[in-house]
Amino acid sequence: MSPEANFKLDAERPAVGALLRAARRSRNYTLQDLSTRANLSVGYLSQIERDIATPSLGSLNRLAAALSLDLGHFIPIPNARGLTTRAKDRDTIWVREGGMTYERLHGEFVGASFSAFLITLPAGFTTETDQHFGEEFVEVRAGRVQFTIDGQVYDLGVGDTLHFRSDLRHQAVNPHDEDAVLFWLGNGPTFQSRPNIAAEQPS
Numbered sequence: 001m002s003p004e005a006n007f008k009l010d011a012e013r014p015a016v017g018a019l020l021r022a023a024r025r026s027r028n029y030t031l032q033d034l035s036t037r038a039n040l041s042v043g044y045l046s047q048i049e050r051d052i053a054t055p056s057l058g059s060l061n062r063l064a065a066a067l068s069l070d071l072g073h074f075i076p077i078p079n080a081r082g083l084t085t086r087a088k089d090r091d092t093i094w095v096r097e098g099g100m101t102y103e104r105l106h107g108e109f110v111g112a113s114f115s116a117f118l119i120t121l122p123a124g125f126t127t128e129t130d131q132h133f134g135e136e137f138v139e140v141r142a143g144r145v146q147f148t149i150d151g152q153v154y155d156l157g158v159g160d161t162l163h164f165r166s167d168l169r170h171q172a173v174n175p176h177d178e179d180a181v182l183f184w185l186g187n188g189p190t191f192q193s194r195p196n197i198a199a200e201q202p203s
Helices: 016-026 031-038 042-049 057-066 194-199
Strands: 092-094 101-104 115-121 135-142 145-149 152-156 161-165 170-173 180-186
Touching: 016 031, 016 042, 031 042, 031 057, 135 145, 145 161, 152 161
Parallel strands: none
Antiparallel strands: 092 101, 101 115, 115 180, 135 161, 135 180, 145 152, 145 170
8 A cells, every 4th residue: 555645634733632631621520430431541632732752543433432523623534435445545643643543444324333454554653552342353454563452462474364352452563674464344333424424314
């Protein structure tokens, strides 16, 4: 996948950490309050607010739900593309430049039960440790990635796959000097254009 992103953050848009802190304080939530609502640790939330940690789209979705906000409050959300995505004009999304990038593959329709992305892990990048409802399937398309699932390490190369329950603690790391590209499929908390889907719901 090209390192050139089709979808870039507005340089004048506040960082995710500042947006999260402002939203939390406007509701008079403590970090512990938000931790309980989003099922994320206080320490991790503090790191996000200080822009030390870069949350995944799944964690941002959980934070948005905990604050009764749309995901678009934290990152610009591209318009839905319907049922088909063309390789030449897919949206590439990132939370912060230099972190993971997500190229959306799934369509948008009422009742969709999973999401699919091409995910690029930059050289030397380590994801957050996560644990949530659902299941995930990963195929390595380029590079190598080490996944830790419930304490067990899986070293994956091109063509290797991994399928696991998301309620097991999981983390991915790219310890190598080249980017890794993953095909990811899952039905846990991920990126969805909730306003567009809601608009299709019957009244």
